[in-house]
Amino acid sequence: MNAKAEAFTNNPEDTKSSEYYQEQYEQSFAEKWDELINWEARAQSEGRFFIDLLKERGKTKILDVAAGTGFHSIRLIEEGFDVTTVDGSPEMLAQAFRNGRNRGHILSTIQADWRSLNKSVDGKYDAVICLGNSFTHLFSERARRKTLAEFYAALRHDGILILDQRNYDRILDEGFSTKHKYYYAGKDVSAEPESISDELTRFKYTFPDGSVHYLNMFPLRKDYTRRLMTEVGFQYIETYGDFKEESPDGEKPDFYIHVAEKQYDPNRDKDE
Template identity: 55%
Template sequence: MTEHASTTVRERNSDTAASLSLDRQVFGENPLEVRESGHYAQEYVGGLVDKWDELIDWDRRADGEGRFFVDQLKARGVRSVLDAATGTGFHSVRLLSEGFDTVSADGSPQMLAKAFRNGMRHGGHVLRVVNADWRRLGHDVPGRYDAVVCLGNSFTHLFSEHDRRKALAEFYAMLNPDGVLIIDQRNYDAVLDGEAGANRTYYYCGDQVSAEPDHVDEGLARYKYTFPDSSEYYLNMYPLRKDYLRGLLRDVGFQRIDTYGDFERTTAETTPDYFIHIAEKRYRDEEELARLDADAR
């Protein structure tokens, strides 16, 4: 190992140790100015990570999403999956239970530690966890996969377009030639345009926890999470608009992108809470793409 490489490893190990020791969120004097991609590690601290499953409610979330992701992957013949935003492990455990060869990556060491414990608790699964930065995913995570999933509104932690494009390019490169990326986001179009509903059926299912916007502008969606013990935590996220993210996916090279709203096909009359984009890497010529788009309509 070169001196530079060993220094980089020491720095990352030091950052990981520092992240694991955090138990209080740090936003500085002006939380509304915290708009940096790397800040999430100071947001997913011990106290919030410990309570995260109260917000998710694994059983109710499983009922809400049903077999949507499993069926989408199986319909495409997927066997190997990189869960790029593992969080506390909900989707990694579901994928392992369905027989997918799954690797679990996350940028938060505290989330990965909780995910590993959850894997053992829910079915005795030993998660293969990797602390990874999406912007250098190919360096942090070995191998290629039939699918990459980035779920739980996680992609909105990237605040610069440069970072978003780099992360999507890394996802694309991690996929086998016929691979698929599944990436979701909150319906920030509705949030920004004042049309957001109160449907919390599918994602944040804990009925004793509130998740409400504390501040919203075109460059920041700051959410407050209040738990039954009156503790409060915040997350700062970038409010991605649906068509903007679809455009980025096309720019990176994904050939076909299908977008669902709360696990259903979107229509002009519906205002879903979440969008789910299913982006296929497999090359198709223009005639085939036009035919598929016509069939979808």
């Protein structure tokens, strides 16, 4: 374990910085990630939500900016999308490339820092996707605004951003609970917060072989995330809970998915 990775284990309060977000995924953790999410279980839990959403809106050229080990990149490629696979962690990106190759695909991969994304990524995209609760790795508002602005700039005039996050409102206000159904659905693994505060949520990931890893995250509240998107320039945002437009009464989702549109639609103002 390198010195920075060790800091996440021993001194989490010292690493409340966006500068560390790429360092958390050391090679041993990247190799465990697929065991944590369980591709088959995750595909079953989210169904065709992202695939259908993109197809219904006519989006074909996709920038997956938090690709991790390639789950969504590969699913979209297999549905006919043109996907560019990006991650800040070289370890995660290497694992994504191996996963793609094992399934008969050669991923177009780019290692890039979100905060300077367009220095590494050329062209414009129909959609930028930032999934897997990844945006919460940024600890400063300045970094979050800069990153959203980079996403915005990478989109065509009518492009969309799809960004998800844990339901930190529930975690902060009521404590942690999970259905263990969405995102981290691996068998005999756990992903639970070891400490919770308004400034830092430290998650502990435990695997059947006894290995333990940690990730530090900023607990984004839903309305705050939506406000930042609007202030950066996105014109309309629709938020889903656990892949549904509306959760049943009394049911609080584990995850939120925000779909933000870049293009202004004057007809929507008339409808509202």
